[in-house]
Amino acid sequence: MANALYAQSGGVTAVINATACGLIETARLHPTEIQKVFAGHNGILGILEEDLIDTSFETPEAIAALKYTPGGAFGSCRYKLKGIAENRTEYERLLNIFAAYDIRYFFYNGGGDSQDTVHKVAEFAKLQNYSLTCIGIPKTIDNDLPFTDNCPGFGSVAKYVAISTLEASLDVASMASSSTKVFIFEVMGRHAGWIAAAAGLVGKTPNDPPHLILFPEIPFHEDNFCQRVQETVAKAGYCVVVASEGIRDQSGKFLAESGLTDAFGHSQLGGVAPQLAQMVKQKLGLKYHWAVADYLQRSARHIASRVDLEQSYALGKAAVEYALQGQNAIMPIIVRDSQEPYQWHIDVIPLSKVANQENKMPKHFIREDGYGITNVCREYIAPLIAGEAYPPYQNGLPQYVKLLNRRATKGRI
Amino acid sequence: MANALYAQSGGVTAVINATACGLIETARLHPTEIQKVFAGHNGILGILEEDLIDTSFETPEAIAALKYTPGGAFGSCRYKLKGIAENRTEYERLLNIFAAYDIRYFFYNGGGDSQDTVHKVAEFAKLQNYSLTCIGIPKTIDNDLPFTDNCPGFGSVAKYVAISTLEASLDVASMASSSTKVFIFEVMGRHAGWIAAAAGLVGKTPNDPPHLILFPEIPFHEDNFCQRVQETVAKAGYCVVVASEGIRDQSGKFLAESGLTDAFGHSQLGGVAPQLAQMVKQKLGLKYHWAVADYLQRSARHIASRVDLEQSYALGKAAVEYALQGQNAIMPIIVRDSQEPYQWHIDVIPLSKVANQENKMPKHFIREDGYGITNVCREYIAPLIAGEAYPPYQNGLPQYVKLLNRRATKGRI
Incomplete structure (x- = not known):
C-alpha cells in the first residue's frame, strides 16, 4: 500500500x-x-x-x-x-x-x-x-514545452483569444465610420507569441481583422507599426491590433516598461495596449480603444x-x-x-x-511582414481550439x- | 404599400x-x-x-x-x-x-x-x-433608460462581467499565497454603475470576491480604498476589485484622466485599472494584476x-x-x-x-459602505443574466x- x-x-x-x-x-x-x-x-x-x-x-x-x-x-x-x-x-x-x-x-x-x-x-x-x-x-498556456504537440491550457486560451478578437472586431467594424478606428487587444505571452497567434485564426486574409498581430519574436518598430495602422484604416476603415504583452523595442526593452510615469515620477509597469494606443493617438490622431484580457483569458x-x-x-x-x-x-x-x-x-x-528547453514560435509560423501568421501556423493551432465543453x-x-x-x-x- | x-x-x-x-x-x-x-x-x-x-x-x-x-x-x-x-x-x-x-x-x-x-x-x-x-x-448596455425594467444589451454584459469576475477570482485565489494579491477588473459604466454591480452577483458575502466594487455614483477615496484592500488581503489572502471606468475622485474628476503622463509629458487618457494598480503598488507594496474588458464585454x-x-x-x-x-x-x-x-x-x-432622463443606480442598491451591492440590487439583476443561448x-x-x-x-x- x-x-x-x-x-x-x-x-x-x-x-x-x-x-x-x-x-x-x-x-x-x-x-x-x-x-x-x-x-x-x-x-x-x-x-x-x-x-x-x-x-x-x-x-x-x-x-x-x-x-x-x-x-x-x-x-x-x-x-x-x-x-x-x-x-x-x-x-x-x-x-x-x-x-x-x-x-x-x-x-x-x-x-x-x-x-x-x-x-x-x-x-x-x-x-x-x-x-x-x-x-x-x-x-x-504559453505552449512552450518541447516534444509535446501542444501544452494543456493553451488550446483554451487560444479559443478565448480568437473568439474575443472576432467579437470585438465586429463591434469595431460597426462603429468605425464615426467612432473608434483602432482597437488594440493585449494578450499574454512574455517570450513567445503563441497566444497572440491564435487571434490569427479569425481572419482569412491580411485584409480581415485582426489586421496586425504583434509577436515577442519580432522586434517592434514604432514607425513601421504606425504606418501599417494608418494604411489599414485607410483601406479597411478600421484596424484591429492584437499585441503580445512581451513585445520589445529594437533595443530589446519591453514596451510595457517604457516611458510612462505617474504624477510622482514613478515609472508605470504593465500595459502594452495603452502604450500602443498613445502612439496611435499622438502620431496618427486616430480614435482608439484598448482591452487587456489578463487573467480573464487563462481562467475562461x-x-x-x-x-x-x-x-x-x-x-x-x-x-x-x-x-x-x-x-x-x-x-x-x-x-x-x-x-x-x-x-x-x-x-x-x-x-x-x-x-530547460523552450518551444518558441518557429520562424515559418510568422508571416514574412511580421504582422500575422502563416497557413502552416493556422493549421497547427486550428484543431486545438475545436469543440466546446x-x-x-x-x-x-x-x-x-x-x-x-x-x-x-x-x-x- | x-x-x-x-x-x-x-x-x-x-x-x-x-x-x-x-x-x-x-x-x-x-x-x-x-x-x-x-x-x-x-x-x-x-x-x-x-x-x-x-x-x-x-x-x-x-x-x-x-x-x-x-x-x-x-x-x-x-x-x-x-x-x-x-x-x-x-x-x-x-x-x-x-x-x-x-x-x-x-x-x-x-x-x-x-x-x-x-x-x-x-x-x-x-x-x-x-x-x-x-x-x-x-x-x-448602460441600463440607464427610464420606465423599462432593464435595457436590452445590459443582461448580456452583466453576465459576461459576472462570469469573468468569478473565473478570474478562482485564478487569483489559487495563486495568491505566492503571487498576485490584488486583481483589478475595469468594466464599462461612465455615469452609472450597473455593469460593475453585476459582478456583485458572484459573491454571497462581503468576504467573497469581488471584495470591492467601485461605482461612479460613489466618490472615490484613495486612502479608504487602500485601507480596504489591505484589510481584505489580510483577511482573505487576496482582493478582487471591480471598477467602473467612470469613477471620480472627491473633486469630481475622472480617475482615468488623472496624473499619468508619457515620456513627452502628454497626459494619458483611459484606464482606471492601471491607476488603481499603481496605488496598490505604491501605497501597499502588493503584487497586482489588472484587466480592462472594454469592447470584449459588450460584444461577447x-x-x-x-x-x-x-x-x-x-x-x-x-x-x-x-x-x-x-x-x-x-x-x-x-x-x-x-x-x-x-x-x-x-x-x-x-x-x-x-x-433626457437617465436611470442611475438607486441609492438602496449600493451597500452602505459603498463597495458592494445590496440584496435588492442582486434580486433586480439576477434574472437578467439567466439562461445561456x-x-x-x-x-x-x-x-x-x-x-x-x-x-x-x-x-x-
Whole structure:
C-alpha cells in the first residue's frame, strides 16, 4: 500500500483541474496500488510546509466537477526549487515528508521549470534509495514545452483569444465610420507569441481583422507599426491590433516598461495596449480603444476548448497509468497523429530531455511582414481550439466546484 | 404599400442584432403593409447620405442568424441630431429621403439620445404633414433608460462581467499565497454603475470576491480604498476589485484622466485599472494584476444572456406590431411582472416621456459602505443574466453571419 501526491505549479489555467480530475479518478480505480491521493496546498510550498490536502474526503461528484472548474483547485504557487547542490535541505525535507505520508508516487503538474523540479526530485530520491515514481504532467498556456504537440491550457486560451478578437472586431467594424478606428487587444505571452497567434485564426486574409498581430519574436518598430495602422484604416476603415504583452523595442526593452510615469515620477509597469494606443493617438490622431484580457483569458473555462479539455484529462489519467506501470522520471506528452481529422495519442518522454528547453514560435509560423501568421501556423493551432465543453449553469452562472480541501493531520514529521 | 426603415444607433451590443432579427422577421410576415425593410448604413448618418441597405436581399437564414451575431450588422454611429430649430435642414433631408423611398415606418434602435432623436423626427413629420409612424426601440448596455425594467444589451454584459469576475477570482485565489494579491477588473459604466454591480452577483458575502466594487455614483477615496484592500488581503489572502471606468475622485474628476503622463509629458487618457494598480503598488507594496474588458464585454455574444436575447428579439417584434396597429411616437418597454419566477411582458410608453432622463443606480442598491451591492440590487439583476443561448460553432469559432448589405440604388432624390 502506498499513497500518491499531486501538486499544481505555476500559473493556473482553465483546464488544469481537468488533469487533476483525470488523475484522481484514475487513481481511485486502483485502490490496492494507491490508497490515497494527497495534494499539496498551494503546490510545492504546501508540501514543504507539510500542508497536505487529503483528497479522499472529496465525493466522486466533486472530483468530476473539477473537469469544468477553472483555476487551481488545491492552490498553486510560483516557486522554483534550486539545484540539489545549492539547497539540499529542501530536497531532504521533501523526501522526509514523502516518507512520513507513505508517498511513493509524485505527480507534478506545471510548465518547464516544474518539469525540471520533478526531474531533480526523481534524481534525489534515487540517490537516497527512496523508492519513488516521479511523473511530470505538462501544463502551460504559453505552449512552450518541447516534444509535446501542444501544452494543456493553451488550446483554451487560444479559443478565448480568437473568439474575443472576432467579437470585438465586429463591434469595431460597426462603429468605425464615426467612432473608434483602432482597437488594440493585449494578450499574454512574455517570450513567445503563441497566444497572440491564435487571434490569427479569425481572419482569412491580411485584409480581415485582426489586421496586425504583434509577436515577442519580432522586434517592434514604432514607425513601421504606425504606418501599417494608418494604411489599414485607410483601406479597411478600421484596424484591429492584437499585441503580445512581451513585445520589445529594437533595443530589446519591453514596451510595457517604457516611458510612462505617474504624477510622482514613478515609472508605470504593465500595459502594452495603452502604450500602443498613445502612439496611435499622438502620431496618427486616430480614435482608439484598448482591452487587456489578463487573467480573464487563462481562467475562461466558460469557453474552453473541448480538445484541450480532453487532452488535459487524458494526461492526468495517463500519468497514473504510466506510474503504475513503473515508469519513472517521465512526462506524458501529446502526439499529433493526423491533421485532418485531428487525431492524437499520449506518449512519454524522459524528463531528462525536457528540462530547460523552450518551444518558441518557429520562424515559418510568422508571416514574412511580421504582422500575422502563416497557413502552416493556422493549421497547427486550428484543431486545438475545436469543440466546446460548457460547464453546467445555475441562475445564469457556471456551477464551479469548491472542494472541501480537508487537510491531512499535520505533525507526522 | 409602404416601406420601413430601421437604423442602429450608438454603441452596439451582443444582442442588438437580435432586435433587428425580430423586427425584420415580423415585418416579413406582413408583406401587404410593409413591402421592404431598409436599413441605414452606419445608422442615421447613412440615412442622411442616402446610403440605404435593402434587407430584402437577405435570405431568411441570414436574418435568423442575426439572433446570434454580435455587433451592428448594418453599422451604427455616434451622431446626435440637433434640435429642429437649430438644424431644420437635417430634418427636412430625412423626410425627403423617407418620401423618396416610400418610408412610412421609422424604427430607431438606441439609447437615450436616440429616443430623443426619433421623438423629434416624429414631431417634425407631423409638422410637415408627412404620414410617418416612428418607434424608438431601446438598447443600451448602460441600463440607464427610464420606465423599462432593464435595457436590452445590459443582461448580456452583466453576465459576461459576472462570469469573468468569478473565473478570474478562482485564478487569483489559487495563486495568491505566492503571487498576485490584488486583481483589478475595469468594466464599462461612465455615469452609472450597473455593469460593475453585476459582478456583485458572484459573491454571497462581503468576504467573497469581488471584495470591492467601485461605482461612479460613489466618490472615490484613495486612502479608504487602500485601507480596504489591505484589510481584505489580510483577511482573505487576496482582493478582487471591480471598477467602473467612470469613477471620480472627491473633486469630481475622472480617475482615468488623472496624473499619468508619457515620456513627452502628454497626459494619458483611459484606464482606471492601471491607476488603481499603481496605488496598490505604491501605497501597499502588493503584487497586482489588472484587466480592462472594454469592447470584449459588450460584444461577447458567445456568453450572452438568454433572457436578454429573448427580450431584445421581442422588442423588435413588438415594434413592428405596434407600428402596424398605428401607434406612433412610442417606445416599447419591458415590464417585470414577477420576480420568482422572473416574468415579463412588453408594453409601450410615449417617446415624449423618455427623452433626457437617465436611470442611475438607486441609492438602496449600493451597500452602505459603498463597495458592494445590496440584496435588492442582486434580486433586480439576477434574472437578467439567466439562461445561456450559445451561437453555433464551426472549427471552434462561432459562426457569426455577415450580411450581403446590398445597397438600395442611390439617386432617388
